[in-house]
Amino acid sequence: MNNFCTDKEDQKKEKRNRGTSIEVCGYPLSIFFIVVNEFCERFSYYGMRAVLVLYFKYFLRWDDDMATSIYHTFVALCYLTPILGAIVADSWLGKFKTIIYLSIVYALGQILMAVSAIHDITDTDRDGSPDNLTIHVVLSMVGLFLIALGTGGIKPCVAAFGGDQFGDHQERQRRTFFSVFYLCINGGSLLSTIITPILRAQECGIHSKQDCYPLAFGVPAALMVVALVVFIVGSGMYYKAEPQGNIMLDVCKCIGFAIKNRYRHRSKRFPKRTHWMDWAEEKYDKLLIAQIKMVLKVLFLYIPLPMFWTLFDQKGSRWTLQATNLDGNFGALVIQPDQMQTVNPILILTLVPIMDSLIYPLIKKCGLNFTPLKRMTVGMFLAAMAFVCAALVQLQIDQTLPTFPSASESQIKLLNMGSNPLTVTVNQMNPVELPAAQASPDYLTVKGQTITVSTVNPAVSQQFTLTFEHRQTLLIPSNVSQEWLLIADSTSKPEKGVNAVRFVNGMNKMVNVTNFDVIEPFYYSNYTLLKNGKSFIIQSGAQSCDFSTTFGFGSSYTFFIPSTFTFGTNCQESITAIEDIKPNTVHMALQIPQYFFITAGEVMFSVTGLEFSYSQAPSNMKAVLQAGWLLTVAVGNFIVLIVAELAKLPKQWAEYVLFASLLVAVCVIFSFMAYFYTYIDPTEIEAQFKKKDDDDDYGDKKKKASIEMVKRDSVTSQDDAGRRTKM
Structure with a gap:
């Protein structure tokens, strides 16, 4: 009766859970x-992450190393929290309530990021930077923590x-769903990385015009x-x-007991x-x-893998900062x-079908056994080559950067504001010929x-005195x-592709220039x-005059209005254009090979x-390996912080070469591990154990039946003996 009631309750609960x-x-x-x-959700995450490192550098005024460190710490947290969510x-x-609750946390984190970027929530300078950054930093760090908890928690x-x-009758539809699901991930990522940088590049602010991070985070x-x-x-x-x-808790308990038991004995x-x-x-x-042995065998192969993610996730930090030049x-x-x-x-959506339908079948037709572990080894080597390309691009950038004075030096440029040529000498150096209304080259x-x-x-x-x-x-x-x-002139190259421009008024009357304050006679603007x-x-x-020009990216100009x-x-x-810092001459297209x-x-x-x-894991432990895989991503982002902090290389190209060299070394180690790895069929191994258990159960039942038979024979013999005694 109790079993019948329990079955009815289970059926009612299942009906409620099934939905309509x-x-x-x-x-x-x-x-x-x-x-x-x-x-x-993917649009939200990747859109926010696309502009994050620039927000750190240009809004919070952190240097490249600090911006990179916080960025990778955040990404690492995003890949640690899925374990907690699972x-x-x-x-x-349950999955439904977990998604609801953590999505609320996630949305609050995104809202805090948008609020943290509102420029006028504190007093501001006219140069576009807040006087007090503390409130911005606190809000953004709390927001990033909530985002990491939310996006990681709902990921699994x-x-x-x-x-x-x-x-069970919809297996084909389920496979189609996962394909569409993967497409949505990449579609959201693609659109967000196109749209949010455009939003970021807009000018906004109540008291000052600056990059519109509130809009870039607000969308x-x-x-x-909307997702929630x-x-x-x-x-x-x-x-x-x-x-x-x-199952992860059961696995951890079992491993813990094995270690404890071995230590005890x-x-x-x-x-x-x-x-x-x-x-x-x-x-x-x-x-x-x-089953745990099978999982540990795969997890052992995971040990070298974080180094790949160390390089891969720098495309959102170091490579983005490189693109600003x-x-x-x-x-x-x-x-x-x-x-x-x-x-x-874009390349993912292009390369995945090309690899599956063309490259891999072609390699197979050539008679080569291109196993999964060999593919992974080649993938690691390609990532190393990407950083070699990044180093070559950085060398090209370094050649175009201006040479600024050292700690014991100063630099000076001469501008002849008169209408007659001049010959000028500085500290007994070679004389400099200055044409009328021109500057030294x-x-x-x-x-x-x-x-x-x-x-x-x-x-x-x-x-x-300089x-x-x-x-x-x-x-x-x-x-x-x-x-x-x-x-004073610019002492650093303008970043983010913008240009530093000023005007010098050589006339004996005031002039007013668009975007500039009134310039006094024989004076200059900021x-x-x-x-x-x-x-x-x-x-x-x-009187007025229209003046237009094209600056390029990352230049500094002084425009001289002569007498x-x-x-x-x-x-x-009539206007003299003086190029103080040359614009960026290395084209952004050179980053395409590394991408x-x-x-x-x-x-x-x-x-x-x-x-x-997944092919090497037991059917009930896919989640364990998924957690292990995500953990390699988190560890890889922490390695970025460790290597960059320990290396302290003065040149960025040298850091790129260092990371490429480390991945090549790890790639060699992984290739040896892959060579000695023996592929298994988890289903077959599980079937063997289940068969053995069934045989053992059959043997136990047979043994039990034999004991019962002996007992019955013994009782029968005793009854016969008793009847004979009575007779």
Whole structure:
């Protein structure tokens, strides 16, 4: 009776869990909400991550090393928390509730990131940087922690929850769902890495104009809220399986007992056992122990794998920072530095079908046994080659960067503001010929702080005190007997592809230039950061003139308005353009080879690695290997921090070569491990253990039946003896 009641309760619970989803073309309608949820969530995550390192550097004003360190710490946390999410879902809350609760945490984290980037929540300087960064840093760090907890926690749940919606008769539809699910991941990644950098490049702010990080973070936050709402809307249609217990906990307990049992018996005379896991046989089933042995065999191969992720995830940090020193002009299209990351998902969507349908079959036809472990080895080597390409690009960049003065040097440029040529000498150096309204072509590097500048005709000599490690321009007026003006120049190359522009007024009347304050006679404006092309209107009283130019990327210009300047249609020809820092000349297209190699490596390493791991794992321990695989990603991001901190290399190209060399060394080690690895069939091994258990059960039953028969014969004999005695 009790069993009957229990069965009825289970049936009612199963009916409640099953939901009310209807089928459309053979597919449960509930999966539509799951697919949309995944697309929005991936857009939210990758969109936020695309601009994250630039936010650290240009908004929070951290240096490259600090920005890179925090970025990789965040990514590592995103791949550590899936273990926690899997345990919570399988042991307590179930997948549905885990997704709901952690998505709320996730959305709050994204909202905090958007709020942290609002420029005017604190007092601000006019140069576009907040006076007090503490509140921004605190909000962003809390936001990133919540995002890591949310995205990692739901990662192992959403795909599995989608698979739960299909019945046993829908195996083909389930496979199609996972293909669409993977497509949504890459589609969300692709669109977000295109859109959020465009949003970031917009100008916004109440008191000052700056890159619009609130919008770049706000749109991903909105998409995460949409993802949560869509998932909740489909709530009544879902099949919600009850938590069945987490196999990872059982595995950890079994391994812990084996180690403890072996340690307890280390000093006693016990017979040796074939494998150290055999010490768990006193408490755990032999089948479970055999399954754990299979998993440990694969996890041992995982040991060298984090080094691949060490290189792979730097495309979102070091490579993005490298792109800020490149020319992103592709003609009709101008690419932002953080948009170069879109090359990766584009190549993934292209290379995966090419590899599966063309490259791998072609290699097989050539008679080569291109095993999964060999593919992974080649993938690691390709990733190393990607960093060699990055090092070559960095060498090209370094050659184009200006040479700034050292700690014991200063640099000076001379500008003749008069209408007659001058011959100028600095500290007994070779004389410099300055045409009218022109500047010296290059900076003069001098040692010491005090210099003497002399003109020949007329003969005038003046002394000036320079600042070490700085560049300065000396403004020489048309009447050299008047006061000469020494002004500070840019001491670093403008980043993010913007240009530093200023105007020098050589006329005897004030002028007003678009985007600049009023410039006094024989004076100059401060630098203003502008995009690669700009039009100006120069005004003085009722007179005006249109002036337009194209700067390129990462340059610094001084525009000199001479005393002979006349307003009119040809006024642009009168303005002298002085190039203080040359624009980026290395094109961003040179990054494409390194993106190609790293993506080809990802396809051969990541996709193949998951396929190999699943084929070598027991059917009930796929989640354990998934957690182990994600753990290698987390460890790889921590290695970035360790290597970069220990190496402290002064040149970025040397760091790229170091990482490439480390991966090549690890690749050699992994190839030896792969050579001695023996492929197994977990299904066959499990079947053998189950057969053995069935045989043992059959033997136990037979033995028990024999004992019962002996007992019955004994009782019968005793009864016969008793009857004979009575007779």
